[in-house]
Amino acid sequence: MHGMTRYFLRRLLLIPPTFLCITFLVYAALRLVPGGPIEQAEFQIRLAMMEEGGGGGLMDRSGELQIPESAMRELQRYYRLDRSIPVGYLHWLGGILRLDFGRSYVHGEPVLGVLAARLPVSLYFGLIGYLAAWVLCIPLGVLKAVRHRSAFDTWTSVLVFLGHAVPGFVACLLLLVLFGGGSWWDLVPLGGFRSEGWEQLGPAARALDQLRHTWVPVAGYLVGGFAAMTMLQKNSLLENLGADYVRTAFAKGLSEGRVIFVHALRNSLIPVFANIGNALGLLFAGSFLIEKTCNIPGMGLLGYEAVIQRDYPVILGTLVFLVLIRLAGNILSDAAWALLDPRVRFEG
Amino acid sequence: MPGPVKLLEIRGLRTWFELEEGTARAVDGVDLDVREGEVLGLVGESGCGKSVTALSILNLIPAPPGRIVSGEILFRGRDLLKLSRPELRAVRGGDIAMVFQEPMTSLNPVFTVGWQIEEAIRFHQGVGDRRELAARGVRLMGKLGIPDPERRRGAYPHELSGGMRQRVMIAMALACSPALLIADEPTTALDATLQAEILELMLRAKAESGDAAILLITHDLAVVAETCGRVAVMYAGRIQELADADPLFREPLHPYTRGLLDSLPRPGTGKGTRLRAIPGTVPRSLSWPSGCRFQTRCPLAQDRCRRVEPELAEVRPGRRVRCHLVGPEGRA
Ligand SMILES: Nc1ncnc2c1ncn2[C@@H]1O[C@H](COP(=O)(O)OP(=O)(O)O)[C@@H](O)[C@H]1O
Numbered sequence: 001m002h003g004m005t006r007y008f009l010r011r012l013l014l015i016p017p018t019f020l021c022i023t024f025l026v027y028a029a030l031r032l033v034p035g036g037p038i039e040q041a042e043f044q045i046r047l048a049m050m051e052e053g054g055g056g057g058l059m060d061r062s063g064e065l066q067i068p069e070s071a072m073r074e075l076q077r078y079y080r081l082d083r084s085i086p087v088g089y090l091h092w093l094g095g096i097l098r099l100d101f102g103r104s105y106v107h108g109e110p111v112l113g114v115l116a117a118r119l120p121v122s123l124y125f126g127l128i129g130y131l132a133a134w135v136l137c138i139p140l141g142v143l144k145a146v147r148h149r150s151a152f153d154t155w156t157s158v159l160v161f162l163g164h165a166v167p168g169f170v171a172c173l174l175l176l177v178l179f180g181g182g183s184w185w186d187l188v189p190l191g192g193f194r195s196e197g198w199e200q201l202g203p204a205a206r207a208l209d210q211l212r213h214t215w216v217p218v219a220g221y222l223v224g225g226f227a228a229m230t231m232l233q234k235n236s237l238l239e240n241l242g243a244d245y246v247r248t249a250f251a252k253g254l255s256e257g258r259v260i261f262v263h264a265l266r267n268s269l270i271p272v273f274a275n276i277g278n279a280l281g282l283l284f285a286g287s288f289l290i291e292k293t294c295n296i297p298g299m300g301l302l303g304y305e306a307v308i309q310r311d312y313p314v315i316l317g318t319l320v321f322l323v324l325i326r327l328a329g330n331i332l333s334d335a336a337w338a339l340l341d342p343r344v345r346f347e348g
Numbered sequence: 349m350p351g352p353v354k355l356l357e358i359r360g361l362r363t364w365f366e367l368e369e370g371t372a373r374a375v376d377g378v379d380l381d382v383r384e385g386e387v388l389g390l391v392g393e394s395g396c397g398k399s400v401t402a403l404s405i406l407n408l409i410p411a412p413p414g415r416i417v418s419g420e421i422l423f424r425g426r427d428l429l430k431l432s433r434p435e436l437r438a439v440r441g442g443d444i445a446m447v448f449q450e451p452m453t454s455l456n457p458v459f460t461v462g463w464q465i466e467e468a469i470r471f472h473q474g475v476g477d478r479r480e481l482a483a484r485g486v487r488l489m490g491k492l493g494i495p496d497p498e499r500r501r502g503a504y505p506h507e508l509s510g511g512m513r514q515r516v517m518i519a520m521a522l523a524c525s526p527a528l529l530i531a532d533e534p535t536t537a538l539d540a541t542l543q544a545e546i547l548e549l550m551l552r553a554k555a556e557s558g559d560a561a562i563l564l565i566t567h568d569l570a571v572v573a574e575t576c577g578r579v580a581v582m583y584a585g586r587i588q589e590l591a592d593a594d595p596l597f598r599e600p601l602h603p604y605t606r607g608l609l610d611s612l613p614r615p616g617t618g619k620g621t622r623l624r625a626i627p628g629t630v631p632r633s634l635s636w637p638s639g640c641r642f643q644t645r646c647p648l649a650q651d652r653c654r655r656v657e658p659e660l661a662e663v664r665p666g667r668r669v670r671c672h673l674v675g676p677e678g679r680a
C-alpha cells in the first residue's frame with residue numbers, strides 16, 4: 001500500500017508538467033500558424049469593402065488593404081497578440097490559475113462561461129455513452145466467450161464488426177434519416193439537446209423529451225468503441241478460461257458458473273478496466289462530428305468551431321478540459337487496475 | 349489374507365484428441381487400479397499419456413479437442429464417466445482431489461491462498477462460518493509446513509515462492525480429506541532440494557488427514573523409489589509393467605522399465621558416469637508403432653514384436669508385464 005500511495009502521488013505530480021507542455025505547444029502553434037484572428041479580421045474588412053465597391057481611406061494606390069499602425073496595435077491588444085509567445089503564454093497561464101480563461105473573440109463572453117454552458121451537455125452524452133458501452137460490451141463479451149463458436153457468437157461478431165466499420169457520426173446520420181421523421185419513421189427529433197420550451201414541460205414530459213434526444217448521439221458514441229471493447233472482453237475471458245487455475249477450480253468441484261463468473265471473470269476484467277481512462281478521454285475528444293451531426297451544443301462542437309474561427313481563447317480553454325479529463329482518466333485506469341489485480345505493485 | 353480393497357479401477361480407458369493432423373490417441377487402452385491407502389506411482393517419459401490418464405479420472409479433459417472414447421473408471425464401484433454433473437462435482441475435490449504440476453499458474457492470481465484453500469471446504473462441507481473456515485485453512489497450511497500460516501493465509505499466490513505455492517496446492521487438495529489424491533508431477537517444477545521435502549510433507553499430511561490413497565505421477569523413477577509401494581510404468585498410451593516397487597527396482601522385466609532404470613544416476617557411482625538413456629524419443633500419439641509400441645526403441649525387438657502387440661499378462665502374482673519376451677519364468 002505504501003508503494004501504491006507513492007505511485008499515485010507521483011502520477012499526480014506529473015500532471016502539472018504534462019499540462020504545461022501540451023498547453024504551451026498548442027499556444028505556440030496557434031500563434032505561429034497563419035490565418036490568425038487579425039488576418040481573419042483583415043479578410044472580413046476586405047470582403048466588406050469589395051461588396052461596397054468603395055475604397056475609403058484604407059486602400060493604398062495598388063488596391064492593397066492598409067490598416068493604420070494605431071488600429072493594428074489596437075487589434076493586437078484586443079486579441080492579446082501584442083506580446084511575444086513566451087510572455088503571452090505566461091499571461092494566459094496566469095489567467096488560468098485565477099480561473100480567468102480570457103474572452104471569446106467570437107462570442108464576446110468569458111471563455112469559462114461559454115465552457116460552463118457546454119460542459120453539462122457533453123458530460124451528459126459522454127457519460128451515458130460511456131456507461132452504456134460498459135453495460136453492453138462487458139456482458140456481450142462475456143456471453144460471446146462462454147458461447148465461443150456458437151451461432152450466437154458468430155452473428156454478434158458479424159454485427160459488431162459491421163458497426164465497427166461505420167464511423168459514429170455516420171451511424172447518427174443513418175439513424176436520423178431513418179427515424180428522424182423524414183421518409184420513414186418519425187421517432188426521434190432531428191438532433192438538439194432538448195426541445196424548445198422544455199422548461200415549460202412537466203417532469204415526466206421533460207424526461208421523455210430528454211430521452212428522445214439522447215439515444216441517437218449515444219448510439220453514435222457507442223458504435224466507435226463497441227467492437228474493440230467487446231472483443232477485448234471476449235478474448236480476455238477466453239484466455240482465462242484456458243488457464244491452469246481454471247482447471248484447478250474445476251478439479252475442486254466448483255460449478256461451471258462459479259468457475260466462470262467468480263474465478264475467470266475477475267481476471268478477465270483486468271485488461272478491460274485498465275482501459276477505463278483511455279475510453280473516457282476518447283469519448284470526449286472524438287465527439288465533435290457527432291455533436292455536429294446531431295446538432296448538440298457540446299464541447300466537441302465548441303472546440304471545432306473555435307478552430308475554424310481561430311477563437312484562440314476558446315481553443316485553449318477546451319484544450320485545458322480535454323487534457324485534464326485525459327490525465328484524470330489515466331489515473332482512473334491505474335486505480336481500477338490496482339484494485340482488481342493484487343500483483344500490481346507500481347514500483348520503479 | 350483378504351485381497352487389498354480396490355478404490356479405483358480403470359478399465360480399457362481410451363482418451364483421444366481430434367486434431368487437425370489427425371487423431372492423437374494419447375491414452376489408448378489403460379487398465380490400472382488404485383488400492384485404498386496405497387501410494388501408486390505412474391511413471392513414463394513425457395508424452396506417454398500420464399497427465400491425460402489423470403485428467404480423465406476427474407473428467408477434466410478439455411473437450412474439444414479431447415474425448416473419452418471408451419472405458420470405465422470405477423470409483424468404489426461407481427463409474428465416474430456416467431455421473432451427473434452434481435455427482436461429479438461432489439467427487440471432484442471431495443472424494444478425489446488433484447495436485448497439478450505448475451504451482452506458478454495453477455492458483456488463481458487474484459484471490460488469497462487462504463480463500464482458495466477454504467473455498468473447497470465451503471462448497472463440499474457447507475461450512476459457512478468465517479472463523480471456522482479460517483481456522484481450518486490455517487491448520488491445513490500448518491500441516492504442510494507453511495511457516496506463519498495465520499499471516500500467509502492472506503497472501504496472494506505471487507507473494508509466495510514456488511515451493512510454498514505447491515504446499516498451498518496440496519493443502520487445498522487435502523482440505524476435504526479425499527480418499528484419493530492424484531498428484532501430477534507435483535515436484536517437477538521445483539528445486540531438487542525442495543522435492544524430497546515436499547513429497548515427505550505430502551505423505552505425512554495424507555496420513556494425518558484420513559489416509560488417502562495417492563496416485564503419484566512422475567517421469568522420475570528416483571521419486572517413485574522413495575515414495576511408492578507399487579509402480580505402473582506407462583509408455584505410448586498404455587501400461588507396460590505393473591509391480592510392487594521392491595521387485596520392480598530389483599528386477600525390472602519390461603525392456604522399457606529397464607531402460608528407465610538404466611538412465612537413473614545410481615548412488616555410489618561418481619558424477620562423471622555417463623547415463624545410458626533409452627535411444628530415440630517417444631513416438632507421437634498420432635501414430636503409434638505397429639506391434640509392440642516400444643519395438644522401435646527396444647534393443648531386444650524381434651520380428652514378432654513388430655507384428656503383434658503383446659498383452660499385459662500376469663507373469664507372477666501381483667506382477668503384470670506387456671512383453672513377448674517375458675514369460676512366467678522371467679526374462680526370455
Ligand atoms: N489438450 C490437448 N490437446 C491436444 N493434444 C493433447 C492435449 N493434451 C494432451 N495431448 C496429447 O496427449 C499426449 C500425452 O500427453 P500427456 O498425458 O500430457 O503426457 P505426459 O505423460 O507427459 O503427462 C501428448 O503427446 C499430446 O499429443
Ligand SMILES: [Mg+2]
Pocket residue numbers: 398399400532533
Ligand atoms: Mg504430464
